[in-house]
Amino acid sequence: MIAEYPPQLLAEVKAKTAGCQLTGFTPGQGPINPDLMLVGEAPGRHEEKVNIPFSGASGQELMGFIESIGYSRSTVYITSVVRQRPYSIKKVKDKKTGELIEKHPNRTPTKKEVLAFAPLFDWELATVKPRLIVPLGNTALQRLLGRNANIGELHGQLLHQKIQQANANHDGYQMSPTKYWIMPMYHPAAVLYARRLEPTIKDDWQKLGREIKILKK
Numbered sequence: 001m002i003a004e005y006p007p008q009l010l011a012e013v014k015a016k017t018a019g020c021q022l023t024g025f026t027p028g029q030g031p032i033n034p035d036l037m038l039v040g041e042a043p044g045r046h047e048e049k050v051n052i053p054f055s056g057a058s059g060q061e062l063m064g065f066i067e068s069i070g071y072s073r074s075t076v077y078i079t080s081v082v083r084q085r086p087y088s089i090k091k092v093k094d095k096k097t098g099e100l101i102e103k104h105p106n107r108t109p110t111k112k113e114v115l116a117f118a119p120l121f122d123w124e125l126a127t128v129k130p131r132l133i134v135p136l137g138n139t140a141l142q143r144l145l146g147r148n149a150n151i152g153e154l155h156g157q158l159l160h161q162k163i164q165q166a167n168a169n170h171d172g173y174q175m176s177p178t179k180y181w182i183m184p185m186y187h188p189a190a191v192l193y194a195r196r197l198e199p200t201i202k203d204d205w206q207k208l209g210r211e212i213k214i215l216k217k
Ligand code: URA
Pocket: 039, 040, 041, 042, 043, 044, 047, 052, 053, 054, 055, 056, 058, 059, 080
């Protein structure tokens, strides 16, 4: 397990996200030097409550996929590019009382929020040192490979390339000096709203299982 996040990086996130609709703080979880580092988008409501990444409905799907290739929650590192739950504010009518009530549903993090967390994520990656990075869905993929990367095109492909890191001023990205092994995967929530993707996602995970064995040789 990694030690605490560096306080100066946490303070920087706090300053840069002041005024953003973000709540809670769910740390990444798992062993150092794992075969796989799974990178999601941001914690959702369930993760915020229990403080465990991917512990809600999409987490259950994800556990099924990682167990299908012989791994488990305790043998992989699980994190996301944003460590707080992004929410929006919606006023809805209570069905029983007719009163207007405020709801705070999950939302996708903004580019500004992802950049605010970039130095923290860079530190986490450098500390964890996984053999293979597995971005789950477009938010994580584009954080690593840039805005033109698309999960529909790159899912299930083994890549060896430089990734985006926060630049020296932490106001944008630069490419990393070294290359990383990456295999992008659909976000496990994709299965929940598009069951037709399930066979493709299962095939991608089997491919990942084969590729990581080769990388370990
Ligand atoms: N989605 C993510 O990207 N991360 C979580 O922890 C849960 C849902």
